[in-house]
Structures are given as C-alpha cells and as structure tokens.
Amino acid sequence: MPNKPSKKLESFDNPNVERDFVIDIEIPEFTCLCPKTGQPDFATLKIKYIADKLCIELKSLKNYIWSFRNEGAFHEAVTNKILDDLVLAINPKFISIKAIFNVRGGIYTTITTTHKKSGYKFENDINL
Amino acid sequence: MPNKPSKKLESFDNPNVERDFVIDIEIPEFTCLCPKTGQPDFATLKIKYIADKLCIELKSLKNYIWSFRNEGAFHEAVTNKILDDLVLAINPKFISIKAIFNVRGGIYTTITTTHKKSGYKFENDINL
Amino acid sequence: MPNKPSKKLESFDNPNVERDFVIDIEIPEFTCLCPKTGQPDFATLKIKYIADKLCIELKSLKNYIWSFRNEGAFHEAVTNKILDDLVLAINPKFISIKAIFNVRGGIYTTITTTHKKSGYKFENDINL
Amino acid sequence: MPNKPSKKLESFDNPNVERDFVIDIEIPEFTCLCPKTGQPDFATLKIKYIADKLCIELKSLKNYIWSFRNEGAFHEAVTNKILDDLVLAINPKFISIKAIFNVRGGIYTTITTTHKKSGYKFENDINL
Amino acid sequence: MPNKPSKKLESFDNPNVERDFVIDIEIPEFTCLCPKTGQPDFATLKIKYIADKLCIELKSLKNYIWSFRNEGAFHEAVTNKILDDLVLAINPKFISIKAIFNVRGGIYTTITTTHKKSGYKFENDINL
Amino acid sequence: MPNKPSKKLESFDNPNVERDFVIDIEIPEFTCLCPKTGQPDFATLKIKYIADKLCIELKSLKNYIWSFRNEGAFHEAVTNKILDDLVLAINPKFISIKAIFNVRGGIYTTITTTHKKSGYKFENDINL
Amino acid sequence: MPNKPSKKLESFDNPNVERDFVIDIEIPEFTCLCPKTGQPDFATLKIKYIADKLCIELKSLKNYIWSFRNEGAFHEAVTNKILDDLVLAINPKFISIKAIFNVRGGIYTTITTTHKKSGYKFENDINL
Amino acid sequence: MPNKPSKKLESFDNPNVERDFVIDIEIPEFTCLCPKTGQPDFATLKIKYIADKLCIELKSLKNYIWSFRNEGAFHEAVTNKILDDLVLAINPKFISIKAIFNVRGGIYTTITTTHKKSGYKFENDINL
Amino acid sequence: MPNKPSKKLESFDNPNVERDFVIDIEIPEFTCLCPKTGQPDFATLKIKYIADKLCIELKSLKNYIWSFRNEGAFHEAVTNKILDDLVLAINPKFISIKAIFNVRGGIYTTITTTHKKSGYKFENDINL
Amino acid sequence: MPNKPSKKLESFDNPNVERDFVIDIEIPEFTCLCPKTGQPDFATLKIKYIADKLCIELKSLKNYIWSFRNEGAFHEAVTNKILDDLVLAINPKFISIKAIFNVRGGIYTTITTTHKKSGYKFENDINL
Secondary structure: OOOOOOOOOOEEEOOOOOOOEEEEEEEEEEEEEOOOOOOEEEEEEEEEEEOOOEEEOHHHHHHHHHOOOOOEOOHHHHHHHHHHHHHHHHOOOEEEEEEEEOOEOOEEEEEEEEEEOOOOOOOOOOOO | OOOOOOOOOOEEEOOOOOOOEEEEEEEEEEEEEOOOOOOEEEEEEEEEEEOOOEEEOHHHHHHHHHOOOOOEOOHHHHHHHHHHHHHHHHOOOEEEEEEEEOOEOOEEEEEEEEEEOOOOOOOOOOOO | OOOOOOOOOOEEEOOOOOOOEEEEEEEEEEEEEOOOOOOEEEEEEEEEEEOOOEEEOHHHHHHHHHOOOOOEOOHHHHHHHHHHHHHHHHOOOEEEEEEEEOOEOOEEEEEEEEEEOOOOOOOOOOOO | OOOOOOOOOOEEEOOOOOOOEEEEEEEEEEEEEOOOOOOEEEEEEEEEEEOOOEEEOHHHHHHHHHOOOOOEOOHHHHHHHHHHHHHHHHOOOEEEEEEEEOOEOOEEEEEEEEEEOOOOOOOOOOOO | OOOOOOOOOOEEEOOOOOOOEEEEEEEEEEEEEOOOOOOEEEEEEEEEEEOOOEEEOHHHHHHHHHOOOOOEOOHHHHHHHHHHHHHHHHOOOEEEEEEEEOOEOOEEEEEEEEEEOOOOOOOOOOOO | OOOOOOOOOOEEEOOOOOOOEEEEEEEEEEEEEOOOOOOEEEEEEEEEEEOOOEEEOHHHHHHHHHOOOOOEOOHHHHHHHHHHHHHHHHOOOEEEEEEEEOOEOOEEEEEEEEEEOOOOOOOOOOOO | OOOOOOOOOOEEEOOOOOOOEEEEEEEEEEEEEOOOOOOEEEEEEEEEEEOOOEEEOHHHHHHHHHOOOOOEOOHHHHHHHHHHHHHHHHOOOEEEEEEEEOOEOOEEEEEEEEEEOOOOOOOOOOOO | OOOOOOOOOOEEEOOOOOOOEEEEEEEEEEEEEOOOOOOEEEEEEEEEEEOOOEEEOHHHHHHHHHOOOOOEOOHHHHHHHHHHHHHHHHOOOEEEEEEEEOOEOOEEEEEEEEEEOOOOOOOOOOOO | OOOOOOOOOOEEEOOOOOOOEEEEEEEEEEEEEOOOOOOEEEEEEEEEEEOOOEEEOHHHHHHHHHOOOOOEOOHHHHHHHHHHHHHHHHOOOEEEEEEEEOOEOOEEEEEEEEEEOOOOOOOOOOOO | OOOOOOOOOOEEEOOOOOOOEEEEEEEEEEEEEOOOOOOEEEEEEEEEEEOOOEEEOHHHHHHHHHOOOOOEOOHHHHHHHHHHHHHHHHOOOEEEEEEEEOOEOOEEEEEEEEEEOOOOOOOOOOOO
C-alpha cells in the first residue's frame, strides 16, 4: 500500500473475536478546508470502537484521513461521513467518533457521533 | 449576514438527521453588564445539544452572544434566557448550557440549565 | 445591606421556576477557629443546589460566611450547620455542600453533605 | 492523648446522625517496611466513609498510621487490615480505603478496598 | 526467582478472600517489536483486577513483561494475550488491561480488554 | 469615585519609598473592539511596576480598563497607550505591560512593552 | 510559647553559619482586613532568606501571621511591614517576601519586596 | 486582500517606534509536506520580534503560512526560510522563530532560529 | 552491600573526568523524626552535583537516606549535614541539595544549600 | 538505509550555515540494560545542538538509539558515550544531552552533559 491520500479503508481480521474489547485511536492531525471560505480547518479525531469480525488497518486510516486535506467539509457532515465510512469498512459492534475542531471566531466546536450495530448490547463490564 | 450584535439566531438543516449526535460549543468570550452596579461581567459558555431538524449557525450565534455586551443581565436569568432562545431557534432534542462566570466578591458562580424535547429519550450509547 | 458579618441569609425569587437548573457556588475563603486550640482553620466551600422558589442572595452569603471568622467550629458540624441554614433560608429541591479543609497534622479532610426535599426526584437530564 | 505510635483508634459521636454525609481523609505520609526486604515502603492513603454513630478521631488516626512505620506489611494485607481496624473502631455505614503505593521495580500498585454495613443502602443523592 | 525474562507468572494466596477488593497495577515500561517492521514499540500497561483465590506475584509479572522485549507482537493480539495469561495464572473474578501505545505515524492507539469470571456479579459498592 | 468607565487614573502615595519593591497586577477582563471589523477583542493584561513616589489606585485602574470596552483599538497601539497613560499617572521607576490577546484567525498575539525612568538602575536583588 | 496571635517573632541560632544557604517558607493562610471596607483579605506569603546569625522560629512566625487576622492592612504596606519585622528579628543577609493576594474586583495583585544587608554580596553559586 | 495562500507578506507602520517592545505570535496550524515521503508534517510556530519601522500584517502572515500547505519542506530549511522572509518583509531589530514539529518515528524535533539587525543592542529592560 | 540503614556513603570512579557534567538525583522518600515532638517528618530531596574524581554509588545513598528514618533532625541542620557527608564522600566540584519538607502547621519549608570546591569555576556552558 | 539497530550515525549538510540556530530533539524511547542486574533501563533523551557544517540524520539516529536496546550501560557512561558519538559524527559548535532515567529503587536520576567546539563563542541572542 503506497503512502498517498486515499478514500480506501482497509481492514484485517479481529484476532480476538471471542471477547469484546475496545480500540481507541487518536489522530491529532486531521485537516480539511472550510467549504465557505476555502481556508484550512484543523481537528483532533478520537475514534473508539468494539470490533466485530474486522479491525481497521492503521496505515490505510492514515491515508484516508490525509484524503480530506484539500477537500471542503462542514464540521457536522464530515464527522458523520467518517463514521459512515468506518462502519462500511469494518461493520463494528460499536463505534464513536469525536472531532475536536480548532477555535474559529472565538468559538470551539466538538462533534461526537456514534453507531451501534443493530441488536448489539454492551456487556456490563465494558467501560467506554 | 453582517458582523454586528443581533438577537436573531439563524439555523441550517441538520445534515445527519438519521442518527443522534452531540454538538459541543464553547464560547470563552461572553460579557454583559451587572444589572445592579452596571459593571462588566464575564463568563465562559458551554453549549451542548443534540439537534433535531436544525443546527445553530455559528456566525449568528457569535452575533447573538455579542448582543449581550451592553445589556444588564442576572446570572441565573441570562443563562436560562439563552437556553430559551436556542430552543426557540432550533428546537433540539436536548440542550444544556453551562455559564461559568468570573469571580466576584471572592465567589465563583456557575449556572447549568437544560432542556429536553417532550417525549425524547436518550439512546443508551450517547455519552453526554 | 451593609458589609459586615451576619448570620442572616437573604434570598430572591427564582427567575426560572419552570425548569430545574443547577447553581454552583465556590467560595475559597472560608475561615473559622479550631474549637480545641483556638487556631485558625481554612476551607474552600463548594455549594451546588437546585432552587425551588428562592435563590440565595450572594452578598448575604458572603456576609454569612464571614460570620464564622472568629467562631469555633468542628469540621463535620460546621459543614452540616451551613447546609441546615441554607435549607432554612431557601428550601431548595436539592443542595450539597463540600468543605475542603486545609491540611492539619499531615491530614487533608473534606466533608460533603447533601439535602433533598422530601418527595423530590431528579429529572434524568440533570447532571450533577 | 500523647503523640506516639499507637494501634488504638479513638472516636467521637457523629454530630449529625440525622443525615448521611461523606468524610474524606487523605494521608500522604503512610510508611511501613517491606516484609521481604525490610526496606521502607511509602503510600498515600485515601479514606472515605459515611459515619453511623461514630466518627474517627483524627489525632488517634495519625498515631495509628504512625504505628506502621517500623512494621513489615504486604500491600494487599495492610490495606485490608486498616479497613478492618476502622470498621471495628467506628462501625460506619460505608467505608473505602485506597492505598496508592510508591513505584517499586518500575511498577505502581494501588489497593482499593471497601466495606458496607450489612443492610445499608446508599441514598441516591450520595455521590461517592 | 532469578531476574530474567520469563513467561512464567507466579501467584500468592489472596490474603483477604472474605471481601472483593481492587488491585491496580501500572507498568510504564512495556516494550516489544513491531511484527511488520521489527522496530521497537512501547506502551504503558494498566492492569486492574479483583482477585479470587490468588494474587499475581509482582516480580514474576515484571519478568513476564520483560519476556516480550524481543518478540514481535501486534497491539490488539498482545493485549489480549496478556489478559489470557493472567486469567490462566490467577483466575480472577474480574480483570481489565489497558495498553496505551506510544504514537506511531501520528496515530495514538490504546487497547482495553476485560474478562469477568462466569457468573460473577460486581458488588454495587465496587467503584472500578 | 463612582463605578463608571473613565480615562482618569488616580494614585496614592507610595507607602514605602525607602526601598524598591515590585507590584504585579493581573487583569483577565480587558476587552475592546477591533478597529477594522468592530468586533470585540479580549485580552489578559499583566502589569508589573516599581513605584517611585506614587502607586496606582486599583479602583480607578478598573474604571480605566473599562473605558476601552466600546472603543476601537489595535493590539500594539493600545498596549503602548496603556503604558503611556500609567507612566503619566504615576511616573514609576520601571513598568512593563504584557497584553495576551485571545486567538483570532488561528493566531495568538501577545504584546509586551516596558518603560524605565531615565537614569534608573535596577538594584541587583530585584528579580523581575 | 502559647498558641495565640502575637507580634513577637522569635529566633534560634543558625546551625550552619559557615555557609550561605536559602530557607524558603510558604504560608497559604495569611488573612487580614481591608482598611477601607473592613472586609477580609487573603494572601499566600512566600518568604525566602539567607540567614546570618539567626533563623526565624516557625511557631512564632505562625502566631505573628495570625496577629494580622483582625487588623486592617493595605497590600503594599503590610508586605513591607512584615519584611521590616523579620529584618528586625533576625537581621538576615538577604530576605524577600512575595504576597500573592486573592482576586478583588477582577484584579489580582502581588507585592514583592526585598532587603539585603548592607555590604552583603551574593556568592555566585546561590540560585535564588 | 483575499483569503488565499500567498508568499506575499504585508506590513504596517510600527505605531510606537519611540520604544522597543516585543510582539509574540503563536500559530498552532502550520502544515507542509515531507520532501522525502510526500506525507503531511505539522508544527506550531512561535514568532517573537522587536519591530523597527514595520510590523507584520497578520492576515498576510496567515496566508503566507497557508502557502506551505502543499509544498515539500525540510524542518531546518523551512524554519530558516520563514525567518528570511520575515526579515525581508519588515527588517526587525530582532526576531526569533521556534518551530515545534509533531512527533515522527518516536522523535520530537524543534528548530529555533534568530536574527538580529546589525549593530542593534538589546536594552537591558527587555525580557525575551 | 546489604540492604540496611547505614551512614557509609560509597563511591565509584567518575567515568568521564575529561568533561564537567551534571548528575541530578531526586529522592521523594526522605523521612526522619522531629527532634521536638518525636513525630515523623517527610521531605523530597533534590541533589545536583558535578563530580570531580568520584560519583556517589546509588545503593549506598539509598541506605544512607534510610539511616535518618528513626533519627531526630532539624530541617536546616539535616540538609547541611547531608551536604557535608556527600562532600566528604566524593569531594565534588559543585553540589547543591534542596530539601522540600511536607507542610507542618500550615507552613511549607524548603532548605537549599550548596558547596563549591575551592577554586572551581563553572564552565559557561553548564546550565544548572 | 535499512531499519535495524546500528552504531552508524549519518549526517546531511547544514542548509543554513550562515547563521547559528538550535536543533532540539527529544527521544522518549531510549532503553538499554543495567550492567549489574541485566534488567532493562529506560530514559528520555533530550539532545540540543548548534550545527556547524553537518546536521544529524534522524533515521540513523533512531537506529543508533535502537542499538543500545540489548547492551549493558551505566547511566553516566552511556550519556557521555552518546555525546562523544554525536560529536564525532557532526562536530557541532555546541551540543548538550540530557538523559532522564526512569525511577529505580525510589531514586530518579538525570545526567546532563555538554560539549562546545574549541574556540566557539555563543552569540548573545542564542537562548538555550
């Protein structure tokens, strides 16, 4: 897999399907463009998921994040779009994404969105 | 929309009505006047909401916050007034506002007020 | 109301009786005397309440806190006494007081005491 | 009561038996000896309890903590022993002890142990 | 027991089987090799468990952690492997392991995995 | 002296002219308007001075700071203007002003300006 | 020496007159009254000195600090007064006092004043 | 001046040429590409300067920083290049640039470079 | 060398006598007894030295620190005594000791004492 | 250059020889073995240098640091050895290395060593 921006998210088999466990991924280097002004926006992404059969491959995730670098994207929409793409790629039992955007106009904005597989119930010893 | 103080809160369509997600907004630059003494008061506002059909437009929110700059306002009343105005503007499923006022007379005051749409129930994977 | 120590706690009408909201008050400047040794004690008080019909007037609260300056007071008793006096003054739906005393003899002591109005139930969107 | 190491824990009458409240005590100066090597161990103790009829007297607690200074003690056993002794001395409705030991061999160990009086139920406005 | 890398985890009898208590262990010095590149990886491990009949012996745990130093290990797999090995060694009522890996490629990864003994229910005064 | 915005800075006699000492004043509540856009700017001011014959009276300083609330002011110019006005009011041996402005357009700006009375030399035990 | 407020500062012989060394004393519990309003003021005192023949006795210092509890005192004057009294009591080679007052009217004030014995020169390995 | 990437740095007249003062600018949003791998790099820039006749215009600085977004740049070279460009644009008495790059390969790199106008001497009351 | 309290400080040959370098040692676990009351005192020791021909052996230093555990010791005297003993043991070019004692009676005390070998001059690239 | 442990330090030409500038490198992942016990040691390295004609190549530095992973090394000796090797590789105008080792036996050790090219004088606007 080459190092270049790409919308393709790759996966690998969850090595421990016999138990639910939590994978936290923090990416302080998300950047895209403001669709209104064309100026750069910056955010830290925090992804947290419980895999089902697949885990996200990190190098493809890095290239995927990179693919937003020169695209216009609204805060709410892009956070939900990343959630949708990850659900499509690995269909996890649970996933949440928090996008903490840098201050603009004296206002700090953070978007948090989650998805739970239909019918999935948290075990009561999972501490998210 | 010009940059000037205004009580008009504008909105845009929630781009992801198909799922509940949380929008956090932090505004460290709220200032109004003390109704008793006329002297400036300062607060940091933390707004957190789950949109229904509408999201709050940030530039209009900035102008709205600005509109309090030269108005007298009691701590408890102004926090609830901002909640009322936001509910009127975007009718969210849930909203909370925390106003952390600067110290006065050696006393720190914080007001937290919330509104939930009638009949709305939190999904159990929402972590407020 | 003059600036002088006073046990009289004054109140004003809750401007938003239509919804439950939380008022946090932090007072880093509580001081009294140790009843055993006569030496000064110091504490930070954190008061949190949900008003019913009345809110506590802050200037009278300041004078009330001041009234302990030259009185002897045990940690547990004085924290509960302040709770009792506030309940008497404003009869809130809920109130808690945390008194964080300065270290004495290498030991840090904090007292937390709460009162809930008989029959009052927290709304489930109140995050204390 | 003289200032010297002592296993005797003294108490005083709970001044506010009419309501449950929480007493937090932090002691950063616990030290004992490692039973294997004889070398000093150090810990910060955090005690939290809801008194029933009695409260722990702090000077006797200080002397009690001091009494471990030249005794051998395993981490798990000594934390539970302190819990047992405090339960015996004041028979509280609830008590927890957290012992945060200093790093040894690159490993940080913390022991947390609790006791609840048989039949006691937390009031739902107690925030431990 | 000599100081050398070893997969053998030793145990000692839980000195307080009569009550459930929590043992927290933090090891900032976990290191292994990346199976893809052969380069060193580093993590802080946080282990938290409620013992049943046995507690983990810390020196053997240190040697066990050391045994990964020159082994290849994927993040998800090694965290679950350590959990499996500890469950095998002491069969605790509950155990969780959090492995906080150092940043790689601008991405921070943390794996959290837990095991609860079949049929075990947390007492409601255990605060994990 | 009434509580209202005023450019008049008042002073009182330095009570300890026999030795040089340092007065630090921090004001987190400076606000003015941007001369280009008319929008509010915010800054924390840190003033540090060695008085000669006069000290600055704090209530008048508060009213003076307040007087900028609805005035347009460039960062560099207003910081130097405040320095000039304080020098005119109390003619100190030394004074510095640091204005730490809130972020605008992703850029944080801080202006630091100083004035030393002609011929004044710091004593070598003054640690600014 | 009884525990009561007292202006008498006691001393003991410097046990190491053969070398200059630095004694730092921090007192977070200074309180006096505002001479204008009669209301309590609070400060943290930081004292740093190089003893000559005498060191300050800490219990008498505590009683001395206590003696200001019900006295009116201006910030600048009281800090210099404490310096004068300590110089009179122990005549140190060097002493500085920093008084960090609690916020009043949105303004934080800190006074730092120093005294060096006539003719004393710092050794160049003293890092104040 | 439009909002778009541009190498053109604009200036305005120093409003206070009669005294030396320090302007600090912090930009947490610098990003360029690694010349070897083409992958994004990120840095926080800290610029500090004493203006001579000109000050840097902030909007043009923002566009200038933006202009590196899709350019390849080595850490050492780009930091010195920014210094050169700023010297060319405003010819300051003194300027320093610190570029704090995000971690790569487990290594954190920071470049600090400075320029002083020939013949310029710091006044001894400037605290950089 | 056995693990037991001992006043004997051992040394080893400085492996790099050809250049001056700085060794910082921090010991958070110093404890002795108050000579007046017999009660335990606690301190963090910070030792910093430039070796001449010898370096301090850390295990003997640990046993040396341990030897104060049950001895009475005044703050000023014991800090200077440790300095004297270290100078005697390794005769360093420079050494400083800072002893940060735990709070007693609401007062925090820190003692800092230094020794420089007669005739030794710091190289100007040593940053202590 | 392959990714494997190697003592070979590579360099590249200093792109800005016309001015002195400072390169800071922080490596939190240094590990070697204790020569006495064979057990792993861990340290954070902070390297700071002013290049002359050459800069250190970071990938070779990473491999060089890796080469200590399974070697025995005393704290003082290894820090000076790294300094020697870097001086040999790039012959900088100035270099310092600070090695902050993880706690062992309750003692934290940090070694700081520096080298200055013969005859090199710091420019007075370099702030190390």
